[in-house]
Amino acid sequence: MAEAPTVASTVRDMRRAGAASEPVPAAVVQVWAQTLLTQLYGTQKPVRYECKPRHSTEPWRPAEMGEVTHYRRRKLELRALYLHPPAGKHKDHRWPAGSNGQGKCLDCGETEWLAGPDCRPFAPIRDHRSDTPFSLTWLIEPLEKLQYLTKHMNPLDRAKWRTETTYLIDRIKDHAKGSQP
Numbered sequence: 001m002a003e004a005p006t007v008a009s010t011v012r013d014m015r016r017a018g019a020a021s022e023p024v025p026a027a028v029v030q031v032w033a034q035t036l037l038t039q040l041y042g043t044q045k046p047v048r049y050e051c052k053p054r055h056s057t058e059p060w061r062p063a064e065m066g067e068v069t070h071y072r073r074r075k076l077e078l079r080a081l082y083l084h085p086p087a088g089k090h091k092d093h094r095w096p097a098g099s100n101g102q103g104k105c106l107d108c109g110e111t112e113w114l115a116g117p118d119c120r121p122f123a124p125i126r127d128h129r130s131d132t133p134f135s136l137t138w139l140i141e142p143l144e145k146l147q148y149l150t151k152h153m154n155p156l157d158r159a160k161w162r163t164e165t166t167y168l169i170d171r172i173k174d175h176a177k178g179s180q181p
């Protein structure tokens, strides 16, 4: 036996075996599995530990040593980050609060129970308005909608936001009139 197998040499052997389309003896598969397990998941030293309160949607933060050893007692979720895959290059999913494993990621739309470790949101659909110079009149419609929705507010808020939206809509209309050529 020459050198100890590495992840790279194991993957190379696996690909060769796949290309040859020949059955692989169980003992060989065993060695491959063992190599991958020890090299990828074995006694590596984590680059860092991160934690967050259990069942929360709070972001992960660096864990202190006491939190690592007593994470259960402190009701924390703990994770160790290793060099493989590289730590830090990865983006967490954001689950809606209280989704209990059933929710969809707010960024990429992936379902929680089958999502992979990385969040890869699709590029946002381009709004045609971003091609033209900004116009104040675009605000009128959302403001009118807000004005309409004030009917669901309590009397105090309703009065406040009706006055506010009416004022802004009038000002925008005046401004638009004034800037007509």
Ligand SMILES: [Zn+2]
Pocket: 092, 093, 094, 105, 106, 107, 108, 109, 110, 118, 119, 120, 121
């Ligand atoms: Zn996501």
